[in-house]
Amino acid sequence: AIQLTQSPSSLSASVGDRVIITCRASQGISSALAWYQQKPGKAPELLIYEASSLESGVPSRFSGSGSGTDFTLTISSLQPEDFATYYCQQFNSYPLTFGGGTKVEIK
Amino acid sequence: EVQLVESGGGLVQPGGSLRLSCAASGFTFSSYWASWVRQAPGRGLEWVANINQDGGEKYYVDSVKGRFTISRDTAKNSLYLQMNSLRAEDTAVYYCARELVWVFGLWGQGTLVSVSS
Numbered sequence: 538a539i540q541l542t543q544s545p546s547s548l549s550a551s552v553g554d555r556v557i558i559t560c561r562a563s564q565g566i567s568s569a570l571a572w573y574q575q576k577p578g579k580a581p582e583l584l585i586y587e588a589s590s591l592e593s594g595v596p597s598r599f600s601g602s603g604s605g606t607d608f609t610l611t612i613s614s615l616q617p618e619d620f621a622t623y624y625c626q627q628f629n630s631y632p633l634t635f636g637g638g639t640k641v642e643i644k
Numbered sequence: 645e646v647q648l649v650e651s652g653g654g655l656v657q658p659g660g661s662l663r664l665s666c667a668a669s670g671f672t673f674s675s676y677w678a679s680w681v682r683q684a685p686g687r688g689l690e691w692v693a694n695i696n697q698d699g700g701e702k703y704y705v706d707s708v709k710g711r712f713t714i715s716r717d718t719a720k721n722s723l724y725l726q727m728n729s730l731r732a733e734d735t736a737v738y739y740c741a742r743e744l745v746w747v748f749g750l751w752g753q754g755t756l757v758s759v760s761s
Contacts, residue, residue, distance in 0.1 A: 538706075569746075571747045571748075573689075573748070575689075579753075580739055580751035580752065580753055580754055581689065581739075581748070581751060582751070583747060583748060583749050586745075586747045586749075592749070624688065624689055626689075626691075626747070626748070628745070628746035628747060631703050632691060632703070632704075632705045632706065633679075633691040633694070633746060634691065635688055635689040635690065635691065636688070637688050638688045638689075
């Protein structure tokens with residue numbers, strides 16, 4: 538199974554900060570990567586698919602990049618509603634797998 | 645309204661069985677692949693199984709193979725997960741999700757399964 542390693546596992550940031558989360562795959566997955574946001578007690582929501590395509594309705598401050606084994610999710614200017622846990626997911630091969638998550642907390 | 649609603653969770657003893665259901669509304673569920681994804685308390689997300697539009701293709705994570713069965717009823721616009729031989733480590737919130745090219749674009753609110761004696 539392809540393992541996804543997210544870093545950091547948690548971070549503290551202030552409103553307006555630029556935040557970068559990384560996801561590294563244990564083998565090349567081309568651009569078969571998605572990013573999700575999950576708030577406490579809620580289901581995850583899709584942010585980015587195909588590594589860099591923004592899901593409809595998602596604010597443009599979110600962006601994704603990368604291919605092969607190294608990927609990033611960037612929040613250009615952190616907003617209060619962005620404090621949440623973020624997960625990457627690969628869909629290059631079965632079993633579909635998720636990264637361990639990155640919790641973004643208020644500084 | 646486009647939504648997925650799970651049901652069927654609860655407390656079950658180790659070795660027991662449970663059947664989860666997921667009802668779709670506002671769209672034709674049978675036009676999409678569908679998955680079950682679970683999340684143990686305080687832990688990350690784990691994909692469990694998925695099924696194609698007509699039910700002819702199914703995939704499972706190794707830890708549930710031979711114990712869990714995914715199915716769907718196109719007439720009822722619904723998805724199911726039959727879980728047998730349940731273990732403590734199966735305790736989780738189970739989400740159903742609509743897939744588009746193996747990406748989960750729509751999720752239900754989840755149903756909690758607790759396996760304990």
